[in-house]
Amino acid sequence: MWRRQDHHSWIIRGTDLQGNEVREPTKTTNKAAAEALRVKLEKELLDEQVHGKKAVVTWDQAVESYLENGGSPRFLGTFDEETGKWSGLMAELIGVPLRSITQKQMNDIGNKLYAGVLPETLNRQLWTPFIAVWRHAASQEWAEPKMWIRPKTKVKGTKVVRLKPKRVGSYPVEYETAWRFIKGCGVANQTIFTILFYTGLRPIELFVMETTQVNVPDRWITIPKSKIGEGRGVPIHEALVPMLTDMVENRPGKLVRTWENEPFTVYDDNGGQMKKAIAAARLRTHVFDVAPYTARHTVSTELVVRNVHPYKKDQILGHVADDMSRHYTNIPQPPLIEAINTLPTIREWLDQDWMKNPVKLVGRRAQTLKKAEREAGALAFIGWQTKRVA
Known part of the structure; x- marks a missing residue:
């Protein structure tokens, strides 16, 4: 070991079994602590030499690589700068070698972090981020591909109906219903909802999308990194051609904007600045x-x-991320374009001026409600909430 003169902390120096130089800061001035770290590092290097990366890569190292490659940090946990500690899944698995993580351990973590939640919530907040990191680690040959057992959302063969309110956004609507709603939005949100209803994009994919990802002539959108970490291509419906042509030609940078013509701020994988407009x-x-x-x-x-x-x-x-689909991320596929064009269209929707000039009209706000309309809407909302809970 070598002691630095500037910060007076110990640094581990030497060579590994391949003759490569190793220089690892210990961040401590305590010689005994530094020596313990040296012994640990030597063991890791030896294990890696004998057994490969799968023997030494830890959960937090896999998470770091996953995030550097475009993975989502959502539900992985947060770091408290004051205490220097993690919360959530990171707190449970930090420093744990991937090879030692078991199904039972993950089940126990789920019971600890999300006791009493619905299976859907446990899947979304624990298993989805965990499996995304694991798949990334497996792609780097740091872990074995593994079929993790998620909680079942419905017991097979039963007819038991779980009585709970449906969450808005978790079920489909008719296109006529979608259009009635969109008519009540300002142009900025009208364009966002229209693109979503004619592509099937995840909202987060649209909020961060650049105009350079949109190839209107070939009817194709390229997503470099999807939710599961793989790139994919998305076909463009013919109804979107006038709108996207204007946006690509006249709006460099982010494809969709707020009514102030500013890019959306993304918070925890969700686009902000829409909740009030949607409620209105x-x-x-x-x-x-x-x-x-x-x-x-x-x-x-x-x-x-x-x-x-x-x-x-x-x-x-x-939903598909096999080797073949990855090859065609940037190549338009006629069968998919044909499939997306089967989605229904509504003439009144297609004839809107903002469908052809969304960039120029982005600042147009929704019309202000009259008092009677506001009262009627409030009563309808109360009735809907009551029915939803019941």
């Missing part, structure tokens, strides 16, 4: 079943109704 649109239109994620469920359902092959549907929605 619900009161204007008395349509309370539409949220950004509603579009994705609607596109999926409509493609099934229109007999689109499940493989094509999954390709469009980004």
